[in-house]
Amino acid sequence: MDIIVYGIINSVSLALMALGFALIYGISRVANFAHGALYVISGFMVWSFLNTAGLNYFFSILAAMVVVGVVGALIYQFVLIRVRGMPVSEIIASYAIGLAILEGFRWWGFKGMTYTLPVFVEGGMQVMQVSVDIHRILVVVIGGAIVGVLWLFTHYTRIGLALRGMAQDERAAMMLGIDSDRMAVVSMAFGAMLAGIAAVLLLPLGNITVDAGYNVLILAIAVCVVGGLGSWMGAVLASFLIGFAQILTEVYWGAQYQMVVALLAIILTLVLRPSGIFGRQKALEERV
């Protein structure tokens, strides 16, 4: 029972971490290696709005989301747009930004136990005879809701459909009047906000540290590689696979092997099925 309950919690957390990365890659084909930095920034911003500016919790979160969305958009508009279409340069550029942000925080003396966010709701409850704190249940509920909202958004709204069109064939989308750079900025802002949402939901369970940024990036990449880069449903499925694998390792071997699972998953996927679970389907190739 423990394994199932905590497996689900862990899987949803992973999905939350990975969705922003998957969204940006899926739409603009930019592998956003600044993802982890955006995650830490949003956590830190909520903390400072809360403790330095003295806003209430809800408004701190809202403000942090807006700011991190703008930061994401600015990263695209001023940096990534110049190296668009060159995958290696995109990775180097975005990783450099992420590195600068994270190491900047470290240099600035950002470490220790002092930086924590409060949980949304104190207390715990019993789920299937397992005691779980309410915040973790909220993570699962909100995480599920976000996946649902994202699905509805990409299937039924004008912008969402345009984003999906661009993800499939950028030039064909341009021919229909969809501005690809503007859409990429939008996707970057959304992706950054998703990183922010993940941070707000997950950071109260621990401390805000610089290393969390690197861990989140690795986990997000693992989930996206296993699920098939660019596939959102694949990412969700893969987070359940890796999530449960992690919990099982934790129970049977030890918590220190958790990160090994993610990295092993990347290697295994690349060896066995490089396109991931839901990589581009060959059955859907053009027909003449």
Place this chain on the structure above:
Amino acid sequence: MLEARDMMVFYENMVGLNNVSLSCDVNRIVGVFGANSAGKSTLMYVLSGIMLDIRKKELMAGGERISVFGSITYFGQDITNLKPSQRARKGIVLCPERRRIFTESSVLENLKIGGYQAPKARFRETLDYVFSLFPDLGKLKKRTGGFLSGGEQQMLAIGRALMAQPTFLLLDEPLLGLSPRIQANLMRATKDICETRGISVIITEQYARPVLPIVDYAYILENGSAVLEGSGQEMMNNEDVRAAYFGM
């Protein structure tokens, strides 16, 4: 009125288009015929602005050096440097070679994405028109784009372009690899698009025979140059043209 004047395109040192001028009036169907690598698609990319994007991407990636000269005017306004999405908003919509439909989205979603820039009322009305033009698509609304047959994909590609509310519709090799029956069907649809919607169509093809009866004016491209132009009837009557391009 869409007018391209003295278009020159070079891929590195190779000539893609050599001094081609083309004009298309409102409510006309113009044909552009030529063999492989005659410059048909290059011309379409130039008119729709996709060439600017190709050039930009090649430049950034350090690939092929593409140079474009000449000017394009649209109702007297210079649009030579407008991005493809801006041109589409003005009403120049390209239905590309090899269709390039969104293979992972359903038929209806493809059309919805096509209607990105359409106002709400026009959107509904155009959707109905597309389904009346291609009744087959109406039966396949939920089908994933990649699972359609070639002919259905081409209908979808044209429908999707129509959803973008074109004034000038550019059809790049719409008959490629399709059966004669579907070719005839598509040409009937093209004529209908021009006549009932007042949309001008510029259509390129290698094999002119199915297209020629519906065009008002035609150009023939050869190695990037426009070697001949004239009304559809004049083309039909020219012995050399008939032998070389129409297989008659």
